[in-house]
Amino acid sequence: MINRRWLIAENPLGRNLKVSDFLADTQPIPRPGPGEFIVRVDYFSLDPALKSHMENLASYAGPTTVGGLMPGGGAGEVIASEHSGYAVGDKVTGPFGWQNYACTDGTDVSRIPAGIACETALGVLGVTGKTAYCGFVEIGKPRPGDTVVISGAAGATGSVVGQIAKIAGCFVIGIAGGPEKCSRLVDEFGFDAVIDYKSEKVRSRLRAIAPDGIDVMFDNVGGDILNDCLARLRHDARVVICGAISRYNFDPRSPDMPEGPRNYFNLVHAHASMQGFILPDLERFHAEAERRLTVWLKGGRIREAVDIVEGFDCAPEGLMRLFEGRNFGKQLVRIAA
């Protein structure tokens, strides 16, 4: 038995990803030392931030190097253990990297509760769902009746934020690309309204759908979409900066980087705030997030959006799907058994 791995072949800073940024190799399956265990990785969890990790731009993550293992979260099953806390057969999630078998001492590993699927553990009950809950609830501070706008609404985080906003009693507007995503957000995920940024003018549509303005903007995109939303803030609005998919193919130091939001100064007229976060900053809310998301999921108040590509070989293409806007919801790679 061998361990197949995806290595970083090139640093993609300042440009689009390509398949040749990744290089597959094979290694013997590692053996666990004392206090370690081996996980057979069944799913890779894909996220736009992985590109930043490859570029060493994600200050919160460990450094990566060309020639090193491609980082990333995953889920699977313990197949060998010299660790007192984990036994063969345990299902776990953790930062296993893009490989079939990971050796770990348990750092940042979580056990998957009984009855929860790997897809769910990596999606609604994983980093994705916690990011949605903690960012929206703790930074966005929704109040019933608020008008909430979510960009990247058909993405992993956005689709969960919209459903939490409905539970919170808000009027929820999603911004997404293309008619299929938009109709699914309304029909399957309960959004009150959608804007197809590929065929509609965001600013004039916002004026029509939300004539009194925006109370909470949850931004995954940046660029013109963020700027158009800043033009429509209500007094005391909260702008939550979660991601900026429009920026990730540019070098932050390059003059080609899309410009910043000109309308930032509307924060003054609206007495509004714009705040960024990453999930570790909000660790004190993680357990609450997981508890509540579990209840909502079991109660049918939140549904999962999972987009799966099949097979270890497809991992690079799977990651590229995120930057092409091809995924609906959480993008996973399922590793063939």
Place this chain on the structure above:
Amino acid sequence: MINRRWLIAENPLGRNLKVSDFLADTQPIPRPGPGEFIVRVDYFSLDPALKSHMENLASYAGPTTVGGLMPGGGAGEVIASEHSGYAVGDKVTGPFGWQNYACTDGTDVSRIPAGIACETALGVLGVTGKTAYCGFVEIGKPRPGDTVVISGAAGATGSVVGQIAKIAGCFVIGIAGGPEKCSRLVDEFGFDAVIDYKSEKVRSRLRAIAPDGIDVMFDNVGGDILNDCLARLRHDARVVICGAISRYNFDPRSPDMPEGPRNYFNLVHAHASMQGFILPDLERFHAEAERRLTVWLKGGRIREAVDIVEGFDCAPEGLMRLFEGRNFGKQLVRIAA
């Protein structure tokens, strides 16, 4: 006796102010009706926001029209009264407009306490000082030991913010234009360090002076200076947006408007917030601000920076001084007796 007034002759939207945007006329001095009184205006208070008022871009102020009285705060003495609350000889501040004599029913008028000069009532104890206190303390939330950066540090608000930041136990860096302003900020106003943006690179100087980054940024300028500061935020930093002098000569809807801050996305990495405000939003802190500023002023812990141009005729040039960076501290027009 006549009432000389400055009227708005042209809307200066999208360009620099010029003297011909103002037109002087004369009127009979008004007579007070029941519940009204007449103020002889001795000082006009100048502020960059007056240009926005002329352009009807200041959402919080009443509308202005070409041909109408130039708006603006002022200070003076009651010379006739049919109002039970005000007597001849009372000293007051209020939104009197650019005229020698104002008739008012007392709306937004404040009495100047005994022993306080008009300059002080319009400056450190007026809108300027309250803006500095409320914005810095309530939105900036300074903690002792914090590194605070103030742009427009030699302006009316900035010079007060820096002194409050020293009282709060912070390390205070001012950004201003030219060696004279910079040396005065250190020598007379107690700033710990200054950056002359006209001759120094803000970003590299910040790296040298504040190697651990910025905790509070109080911004009066926008543009490159704001962007450079956003590159140097510490974790949990607060960016207070008070003004943006670099933008006021542009139409917000014009493509010529300077671009927004590209580095806004550092709010994510730094778990930082950017918030705007105008003084009426923070009304619940106004009385506290006035009390504390009075104590600090009397105790010599804050000194006043007042820049006076002499004479009614000079009011337009006085306002233009602000946009040319020629004022140090609060810009007033003193009306000849």
